Amino acid sequence: MAAKLSGPVHPGLMRVGNLDIEVVVVPERNSVRLTVERDARITATVPAGLDRAFLVDAIKGRRRWIYDKLEARVEDAALRPAKQFVTGEGFLYLGRNYRLKIVDEAPFPVGLVRGRMLLRRDCLDQAQDGLIAWYRHRGGAWLPKRAEPWAQRMQAPLENIAVRRLGYRWGSCNRNGGVNIHWATMQLPAHLVDYVLVHELAHLHKQDHSAEFWSVVARTMPDYQQRRARLDRLGALLWLPEGSQQ
Ligand SMILES: [Zn+2]
Structure with missing residues (x-):
């Protein structure tokens, strides 16, 4: 046909x-x-x-x-690197590299302690899920405080913000003022997380990528183009395991 x-x-x-x-x-x-x-x-x-x-x-x-x-x-x-989950391997959080240490005892499966990313040995089987959960938890605590001043400045009707698995998007938002940020975004330096935040907050005003949308972004963040270019480049290097896309 x-x-x-x-x-x-x-x-x-x-x-x-x-x-x-x-x-x-x-x-x-x-x-x-x-x-x-x-x-x-x-x-x-x-x-x-x-x-x-x-x-x-x-x-x-x-x-x-x-x-x-x-x-x-x-x-x-x-x-894009694949992780081996061995002692000494680097994991990024907010642009800083923390080396993994497999430990026999810890009160948690994964945790950041004195500059080392600790992973408890009995959780090695679920290392990937454990680390993703850690990014979601830690990022989920950091992000609302980071987002609030931007939301105020932009008068964006932000209702809630969450760190989630988001497939191949850095962030998403909905019409009810909800913003979601991909857990992998938390590996980026804070000024690039800011770009993702400002982008999503601007969508709370304007759903599409029209000229009007970009002018909201530019007004809030005059150097957004440089940050977006950095995000494109750095984003390709971040840890984003297969099967973590849901
Ligand atoms: Zn967008």
């Missing part, structure tokens, strides 16, 4: 050349936005009723850019 060339585009998978594109229809949008996720999925966020042929042309016009991004994602995956 031949694909229809024109008519309104529908949400779901669409093939253009050898690319699979996930189409997401957002009625409030007035332009096409293409993104290449960290797992190399390609998403086109489009306005309702957009002509299919128009979208195909738009995607073809940006093919070079898409291939560059896909290539960069492959390099990212090759750079």
Whole structure:
């Protein structure tokens, strides 16, 4: 069956050349936005009723850019370290590197004590989950205090903030004033966590990535472009284990 060339585009998978594109229809949008996720999925966020042929042309016009991004994602995956959970291995928290120490006794499975990341030996089997839980717990205590002054400055209706597993996104938010930050974000230096926070808080004003959205970000954080570039580069080096995406 031949694909229809024109008519309104529908949400779901669409093939253009050898690319699979996930189409997401957002009625409030007035332009096409293409993104290449960290797992190399390609998403086109489009306005309702957009002509299919128009979208195909738009995607073809940006093919070079898409291939560059896909290539960069492959390099990212090759750079991203796998952890062995052995004494001496480094774990980042807020941009500082803490060396792991496997210990026989500790009152907790994972903990940061006097500059060492302690992991209790009887928890080695669940080392990954234990460390993720630690990032969520420690980050969950640190983050609200960090977010509050930004939220006040931006007059963002922040209701609650949580550190979670968020797949391939650094942060997300919802219409009820909830902001979620990926636990892996807590490995970044604080000034880059700030960028993720400001980005999500700006979404509480504006859901999309329109010019208006970016002007809110720029007003709050004039050097956001440098921080975003750093996040792109550093983000690729962070520990983000397979199977921790949910
Ligand atoms: Zn965003």
